[in-house]
Amino acid sequence: MYTRDEALAVRDRLYGLLDGMDAVDNPGPFRVVVCGAGPTGVETAGAIAELRNFDFETLYPGIDTEQCEIILVDMAPTVLGPFDEKSRNAAHRALEDRGVKVLLNQAVSAVEENRILVKNTKTEEEQWIDASLIVWSSGVGVPPEVKEWNCLLYTSPSPRDKRQS
Secondary structure (H helix, E strand, O other): OOOHHHHHHHHHHHHHHHHHHHHEEEEEEEEEEOOOOOHHHHHHHHHHHHHHHHHHHHOOOOOOOOEEEEEEEEOOOOOOOOOOOHHHHHHHHHHHHHOEEEEEHHHHHHHEOOEEEEOOOOOOOOOEOOEEEEEEEEOOOHHHHOOOOOOOOOOOOOOHHHHHH
């Protein structure tokens, strides 16, 4: 997720899934996994947690907030890696205070429909995590190995590009 349109698509997908769950008796668990603990991932996980904590009772009375889990995953040892230590610690605490489960040192090895595979960067243990919604917010560049796949890569045009066309 990098552009406004992508953020709106995530919002619409999230609300659509929640609307569907709210219409079902005993819908079961709902898990959102946000991959990437940079500014976008931290903000996304926190915003979804606040939606759950403050708005579910009104917007989705049929969904038990205890059944809704938000997980933030990153291969780095901290959230907001480029920021100073005080900011990283404050963000981590704020996420946990909102009920976000923060999984650090966890590299995403595979993504499939409704689940991701994470590998602990220290122990190399792998674990599948089931998810109702997976949000990818990790990095803005193309990894070198992907560049070697000889495929066409699309990036969203900037607002400036749209004005000129």
